[in-house]
Amino acid sequence: MAHADLLLTQPLLELRSIEVAGRQQPRLADVDLTVQPGERIALLGPSGAGKSTLIAVANGLLEPDRGSVLWCGEARARSKRGRRRQQQRIGTLWQDLRLIEELTVQQNLNCGCLAQWGWPRAVLNLLLPLDREACTAVLEQMDLPSSLLNQPIGALSGGQRQRVAIARLLRQNPLLWLADEPLASLDPRLAEELLELLLRETGAPRALLLSLHRPDRIQGFSRVLGLRDGRLQFDCRPQHLSGAMVEALYAGRAQP
Amino acid sequence: MKPAAPLLVLLPALVLLPVLLALPAQVHGGGWELIGTFLKAAIQPSLDPLVLRSLLEGLGVTVGMALLGWACSVVIGIGLGIASSRLVWRSLSGSVLPAEVLRRLLALPRSIHELIWGLLLLQLVGLQPAVAVLAIAIPYGALVARVVSDLLDALPDQNLNALLLSGTAAPAALLTALGPPLLPGLISYGGYRLECALRSATLLGVFGLGGLGNELLLTLQSLEFRELWSGLWLLLAVMLGLEALIRRLRQRWGMPSRFGLGAGSSGQRGRELVVALLALLPVLLLVAQALQVDPMALLQWQPLPAMDGQHWGTALALPWLPLVWNTLLLTLLAAALAVGGAPLLLLWVAPWSWGRRLLQLLWALGRLWPPPLTALLLLFVLKPGVLTAALALGFHNLGILGRLLLEGAEVTGSAVEEALRCGGVGARIALLYGRYSGLARSYLAYGAYRSDVILRETVVVGLVAGTGLGSQLNESLSSFAWDQIALLLLVYAVLTIVGEDLSDRARRRLL
Numbered sequence: 001m002a003h004a005d006l007l008l009t010q011p012l013l014e015l016r017s018i019e020v021a022g023r024q025q026p027r028l029a030d031v032d033l034t035v036q037p038g039e040r041i042a043l044l045g046p047s048g049a050g051k052s053t054l055i056a057v058a059n060g061l062l063e064p065d066r067g068s069v070l071w072c073g074e075a076r077a078r079s080k081r082g083r084r085r086q087q088q089r090i091g092t093l094w095q096d097l098r099l100i101e102e103l104t105v106q107q108n109l110n111c112g113c114l115a116q117w118g119w120p121r122a123v124l125n126l127l128l129p130l131d132r133e134a135c136t137a138v139l140e141q142m143d144l145p146s147s148l149l150n151q152p153i154g155a156l157s158g159g160q161r162q163r164v165a166i167a168r169l170l171r172q173n174p175l176l177w178l179a180d181e182p183l184a185s186l187d188p189r190l191a192e193e194l195l196e197l198l199l200r201e202t203g204a205p206r207a208l209l210l211s212l213h214r215p216d217r218i219q220g221f222s223r224v225l226g227l228r229d230g231r232l233q234f235d236c237r238p239q240h241l242s243g244a245m246v247e248a249l250y251a252g253r254a255q256p
Numbered sequence: 257m258k259p260a261a262p263l264l265v266l267l268p269a270l271v272l273l274p275v276l277l278a279l280p281a282q283v284h285g286g287g288w289e290l291i292g293t294f295l296k297a298a299i300q301p302s303l304d305p306l307v308l309r310s311l312l313e314g315l316g317v318t319v320g321m322a323l324l325g326w327a328c329s330v331v332i333g334i335g336l337g338i339a340s341s342r343l344v345w346r347s348l349s350g351s352v353l354p355a356e357v358l359r360r361l362l363a364l365p366r367s368i369h370e371l372i373w374g375l376l377l378l379q380l381v382g383l384q385p386a387v388a389v390l391a392i393a394i395p396y397g398a399l400v401a402r403v404v405s406d407l408l409d410a411l412p413d414q415n416l417n418a419l420l421l422s423g424t425a426a427p428a429a430l431l432t433a434l435g436p437p438l439l440p441g442l443i444s445y446g447g448y449r450l451e452c453a454l455r456s457a458t459l460l461g462v463f464g465l466g467g468l469g470n471e472l473l474l475t476l477q478s479l480e481f482r483e484l485w486s487g488l489w490l491l492l493a494v495m496l497g498l499e500a501l502i503r504r505l506r507q508r509w510g511m512p513s514r515f516g517l518g519a520g521s522s523g524q525r526g527r528e529l530v531v532a533l534l535a536l537l538p539v540l541l542l543v544a545q546a547l548q549v550d551p552m553a554l555l556q557w558q559p560l561p562a563m564d565g566q567h568w569g570t571a572l573a574l575p576w577l578p579l580v581w582n583t584l585l586l587t588l589l590a591a592a593l594a595v596g597g598a599p600l601l602l603l604w605v606a607p608w609s610w611g612r613r614l615l616q617l618l619w620a621l622g623r624l625w626p627p628p629l630t631a632l633l634l635l636f637v638l639k640p641g642v643l644t645a646a647l648a649l650g651f652h653n654l655g656i657l658g659r660l661l662l663e664g665a666e667v668t669g670s671a672v673e674e675a676l677r678c679g680g681v682g683a684r685i686a687l688l689y690g691r692y693s694g695l696a697r698s699y700l701a702y703g704a705y706r707s708d709v710i711l712r713e714t715v716v717v718g719l720v721a722g723t724g725l726g727s728q729l730n731e732s733l734s735s736f737a738w739d740q741i742a743l744l745l746l747v748y749a750v751l752t753i754v755g756e757d758l759s760d761r762a763r764r765r766l767l
Contacts, residue, residue: 059678060678061674061678080607080682083680084680084681084682085680086680087677087678087679087680088679088680090678090679090680091679092675092678092679094671094675096671098671098672098675100672100689100690100693100694101693101694102260102261102262102693102694102696103260103261103689103693104260107260111676111679111681111689112679114676114679114681114685114686114689115679115680115681115682117685119684119685122685122688122689123263123688126259126260126262126263126688126689127259127260127263172679174679
């Protein structure tokens with residue numbers, strides 16, 4: 001494994017008293033969160049609760065106004081090189097997937113490795129898609145045929161795109177998997193499948209932090225967090241989540 | 257093995273290899289100190305009030321000529337555009353033949369660069385302010401006409417036919433059915449033409465038709481670099497101001513951007529627009545008065561030397577093949593340098609936050625700095641020839657394409673690039689994969705269009721750097737060899753019309 005240098009016991013992500021300012025009220029306030037290897041965490045909350053902001057802080061896209069973020073025990077690296085090494089251990093499944101429409105499936109999968117590759121390989125991949133075997137392997141892991149490798153992204157169905165996006169993450173092989181409402185705008189069957197795949201691939205030493213709008217898909221997670229108005233309301237095991245807690249979380253908001 | 261979209265954008269930059277290999281042989285040794293002095297003068301322009309006053313006067317003339325030439329071209333263009341629209345003729349008379357004929361005829365004024373028009377008119381009617389205005393108005397008018405007729409022909413014809421069937425008079429029917437849908441595209445294109453007109457007016461000045469261009473040339477020739485830079489910075493301020501104003505108005509009125517190919521913009525604030533157009537009229541009249549433009553003076557032609565037909569033999573014996581070949585080579589080199597250079601430079605500076613700003617400044621200078629002056633500057637250190645001319649022309653068009661590339665990058669959006677950066681990918685590769693993929697097609701399509709403009713512009717540097725049809729034209733013009741001029745113009749026209757057709761085909765394939 002590429003991550004042999006990291007102790008399995010070290011938390012993959014630590015957020016300490018995070019605050020992100022907003023226009024009227026803070027988008028995140030006083031958020032503490034530790035993610036251990038092997039954990040699969042569902043982040044619940046109504047729209048506007050700050051879920052996307054939390055994910056953006058976790059993957060380094062957004063720097064908090066206050067508080068500190070540690071990845072595998074390290075603060076944000078100063079050097080560009082160190083920063084990039086840190087970023088490689090974090091993988092994000094974006095709601096809009098962010099696949100590159102103009103490139104083939106194989107070239108898109110290889111995007112997961114661009115951070116490790118130098119210039120020459122990155123450019124070569126645009127000329128002759130590289131690493132066919134490794135790409136076939138991750139596609140098969142996602143139950144997709146290798147015949148898709150040469151297809152442009154534009155030719156894929158919605159479900160296939162989802163799987164290619166996860167296969168790209170497998171190719172990147174991050175420890176911390178983040179997903180920002182990946183199930184929104186999916187039909188129930190596809191959503192179920194996607195969730196199953198994500199939970200399957202994120203056993204130790206990996207971990208998953210996934211935000212959800214609806215509270216009815218928390219089976220299979222090891223922890224559930226509730227976020228409202230930028231503050232964590234609860235942090236418990238799914239079996240301890242009561243109807244009253246859910247109701248309080250969504251009170252006064254559009255029903256999920 | 258087919259290169260993927262982002263690589264296609266960089267492919268033209270491969271021309272740099274032969275160019276860099278050939279460059280050392282072109283260096284003639286001297287002149288490096290001059291280049292050094294020139295660069296140093298950039299940060300210490302002359303602030304002498306007398307110099308500034310004369311530069312400002314020149315700038316006023318240039319802006320005035322640009323404004324008048326542009327306004328005339330828009331009026332001419334709309335008229336001829338309607339007259340050469342297939343849709344209009346089909347609806348009014350049932351036959352599209354007149355439209356087709358007019359379209360073919362308009363290709364001729366369009367294919368001849370405004371500089372040639374300017375020099376021809378200069379010979380015909382002598383030096384007067386109206387020459388520059390007309391020199392801009394003729395080719396620009398034909399260009400606007402083409403765009404107007406293309407826009408018109410892309411509209412559905414049911415509305416117009418319905419109005420005509422119900423007995424509405426033709427002019428009213430045309431205005432009602434076609435005016436509103438035509439306007440956004442026309443205004444957007446018109447704004448872009450105004451920017452071009454400012455560049456053209458500066459260029460015409462370099463060749464003695466008045467305004468700041470002339471001052472720039474004189475200061476360069478007398479090596480007064482500090483005064484030269486005062487003029488350049490002034491011109492830069494005006495150009496950037498104009499570009500910013502046009503961009504703001506385009507956004508405010510909801511007009512499509514050049515890159516928003518086919519994006520559904522509808523247009524807003526119609527009343528404000530009409531007021532702005534009406535306010536432009538007195539401004540134009542005042543400018544015309546200040547410049548002492550006298551349209552009647554254009555009718556007094558000077559006697560031409562007789563064309564007795566004896567010299568056709570000499571004209572035909574010109575080295576046509578090398579002339580045409582050099583012109584084509586110059587076009588290809590300059591186009592490849594500009595189209596490939598812009599994305600390559602943007603990639604190169606991607607990791608540095610100040611890099612993009614610096615590049616924008618460089619590109620802005622490239623846009624406003626007339627190519628013949630670049631050629632003159634390059635001649636301090638390089639020998640005259642195709643390569644020197646290509647560098648000068650390439651630098652100018654690099655400025656234009658670079659700005660367009662950044663506009664395209666904005667339209668493409670940052671999502672994919674951001675996602676790649678988030679996964680630890682370096683700035684350059686993230687830009688290459690994340691942005692260039694999305695903008696490749698439309699950028700290259702614009703590059704194809706630009707190559708066709710570059711072919712027309714070769715005459716501009718040819719006059720200075722001594723290469724191609726342009727330099728021959730200069731010689732023929734100064735010796736009043738009308739037979740040679742006529743033949744040269746004909747060859748130029750044929751080349752540009754063929755070039756236009758090729759670039760149209762390339763564009764249609766890309767989009």
